Amino acid sequence: MLAAHTAAPLATPRGTVAEAVLAWAVAERAARTGQDRAFAESQLRALVRETPKGGMVGLMPWVGWAELALAGEGPVASAVYLREVRDAVWTYQLTLRDTGIEERDLQGGIVFTSGGLSLPTWNSARPIAFAATMLRDPRLTTPEEMPGEVVRLIDAMRFLQQLAAGPAVAAFSGRPELVRGGIRAAVWDPHQPPEATALAMLATAELLRSLDTVERAARDPQTPAGSGPPGTGAERP
Secondary structure, three states: OHHHHHHOOOOOOOOOHHHHHHHHHHHHHHHHHOOOHHHHHHHHHHHHHHOOHHHHHHHOOHHHHHHHHHHOOOOOOOHHHHHHHHHHHHHOEOOHHHHOOOOHHHOOOEOOHHHOOOOOOHHHHHHHHHHHHHHOOOOOOOOOOHHHHHHHHHHHHHHHHHHEOOHHHHOOOOOHHHHOOOEOOEOOEOOOOHHHHHHHHHHHHHHHHHHHHHHHHHHOOOOOOOOOOOOOOOOOO
16 A cells, blocks of 8 residues: 555645555655655655644644654654644643533543534544653653643543543443443544544553653653654664
């Protein structure tokens, strides 16, 4: 699939999730093998250029991970842009002040205003996953910004945990053992899209990895911190 993709003429991106995943896959291959690196760069730049900032949130974490894969240990070409996207995400994160006590189950979720819904759903996991990656990358998060980012991420993860089907929700299923722990589409929607659980797991893994990296760096400032996306080989022992 990647071979056919790279052999095809570079078309104008439409800003779809499929394009973002392909951009990430090609970037990963380029970072690991050097194969089709120019194509990976061109494809990613075109995708970022043609996608409005509001639409970029829905293409995370794939676009962000593609950027980091191609950057390696060097400067991140779109660091300023990625930080702006993260700032926009937090602007639309619901706080207790927004939800009130009555709707506090929605606290920490991200409202996708361009998606036609005024309430957060499992799609919040998309930008949360990359924001968790950004936490451990000094090119994207300064030490001064880190405490605030941790607080926002913890609140976001609280929302994702709220979507997880607990015993009370699972009890309404004919096979409770199959749905327990899965991520629901929304607090009012019991359906569990596979993408929802997958993205929530990625977000959880990324946050745990980032918190561990930050903690080790605090204990030993001389220890280099892995900043790359999952599976790029940028991890440190």
